Amino acid sequence: MLKVSSLLNIATKLKNVCSIVNMAGYRQYSQNREAVVFPGIQSHYTEEMVFSDIQNEEKMDTFRIMNLKGKVINKTMEPDLSNETLVKMYKHCIIHKHMDKIMHELQRQGRISFYMTSRGEEVLQTGSAAGFHPEDLLFGQYREAGVIFWRGFSVYDMISQCYSNNSDLLKGRNMPVHYGSKEHHFVPMSSCLGTQIPHAVGVAYANKIKNKNLCSGVYFGEGASSEGDAHAAFNFAAVLKCPVIFICRNNGYAISTPTKDQYSGDGLAARAKSYGISTIRVDGNDILAMYAATKQARELAVKKNKPYFIEALAYRLGDHSTSDDSTVYKNAEEQEYWLVQGDPIPRFRKYLQDKGLWDDKTEESFNKEAKKEVLTAFKKADKQLKPNPNFMFTDVYKEMPERLQNQHQDWRKHILENADKYPLANHDQF
The missing domain is CATH 3.40.50.970 (Thiamin diphosphate (ThDP)-binding fold, Pyr/PP domains)
Structure with missing residues (x-):
């Protein structure tokens, strides 16, 4: 048989557990229904097997x-x-x-x-x-x-x-x-x-x-x-x-x-x-x-x-x-x-x-x-012109990375060498 001191220790521990559970927002034992003690869950035990279905619940107004x-x-x-x-x-x-x-x-x-x-x-x-x-x-x-x-x-x-x-x-x-x-x-x-x-x-x-x-x-x-x-x-x-x-x-x-x-x-x-x-x-x-x-x-x-x-x-x-x-x-x-x-x-x-x-x-x-x-x-x-095409490269990073600078230079060179093929006159600047 357990000693009285041991029973008191167990009771104290259970009391502490219940206190922690209550502080966490869990439900206490009430109306003869046993509360589920589990992290993140607020529920009571039941002996009825029921599958919850939102279709059967009250609809939101x-x-x-x-x-x-x-x-x-x-x-x-x-x-x-x-x-x-x-x-x-x-x-x-x-x-x-x-x-x-x-x-x-x-x-x-x-x-x-x-x-x-x-x-x-x-x-x-x-x-x-x-x-x-x-x-x-x-x-x-x-x-x-x-x-x-x-x-x-x-x-x-x-x-x-x-x-x-x-x-x-x-x-x-x-x-x-x-x-x-x-x-x-x-x-x-x-x-x-x-x-x-x-x-x-x-x-x-x-x-x-x-x-x-x-x-x-x-x-x-x-x-x-x-x-x-x-x-x-x-x-x-x-x-x-x-x-x-x-x-x-x-x-x-x-x-x-x-x-x-x-x-x-x-x-x-x-x-x-x-x-x-x-x-x-x-x-x-x-x-x-x-x-x-x-x-x-x-x-x-x-x-x-x-x-x-x-x-x-x-x-x-x-x-x-x-x-x-x-x-x-x-x-x-x-x-x-x-x-x-x-x-x-x-x-x-x-x-x-x-x-x-x-x-x-x-x-x-x-x-x-x-x-x-x-x-x-x-x-x-x-009637407004299109934006400056350089905006494709600028104003993206606070400081343009070197790889992007190189792409920008190559792109500008290509455009200038083939200016007759692009509608530059429709843009604000180049």
Whole structure:
């Protein structure tokens, strides 16, 4: 038999173990159910063999503030935005819509090589962008023109980037519609899906370490959420508690692949929750809901130093890009339904009209003004020369490596010896 002293030692050790377990956040024994004692697990033992299936669990609701007719359902949730800001947000959406239409036509005319419209996602971009602090570093995928536009990047800046002319801040070294600006705290976009997601988490971690009281924000589509980079980023952010906002644009299609062929389960929100990230699903066609959710997530991310995930539902009304024909994989009935139900701009307009901030006469007048602004910027950008070809070598490294210097010299020699074969007159300098 064990001595009393031995029993006391065992009891003390068990008490210490339970104390450590409780400090780690595990559940105590309660309601006659035995708690599982294991690192990283919060659970109770059961004698019933049940396979957990998310299909049988309660689905996540979708947050909204106004209905399809632009009526606020719960006044207590209506964000405190000034009339001036509301009108500014609407004007940005209208200008964005006109720019998309005109730039799409310019691509079809062969003036630019590529373009991507944001039809159906305009208010998602504008509303969320307004919810961030201007100094929060944002990362886009390739359909975030409205985000950088809200931050002050002009229509001319965007068209110049698509033209790759000598006013392009990226100096012709990126795909069209892949905007970026250090001044506007917006990292240049990349065509490679998902690469920006870990970068945003890394920036958030740096902000946390430096106590900057800033967060980072990253946009991506539901298709990109299947990339390995996305899942590494989710786990990185959750484990290290990084102040980052993940904004997933669930627009129904990853190019031509519908969501039913992309994932099983309750949308993308379920993925984020499984990593331990606080998550909300939002009606991406409700600009007030997008603003409110982003603003709240941003405040909490900075205050609590933890990530937040927003799944924004906004059906893609147009083609994936000018290299795509969505009529091949979308039937006419689907297109017709969403063109009525999925256009967020009329919904926002009804909201403004009910507040007495907008009317039909103002709508007609501003549409003419917006179209004129875009056409003026286009005409100016169209006349600009192409960037200096030397930018292919310079302004990449702080100090150009010797091997690159040699390549640069060989390249210049070749061009000068064959100047008649290259359109040097179209470039700013050589």
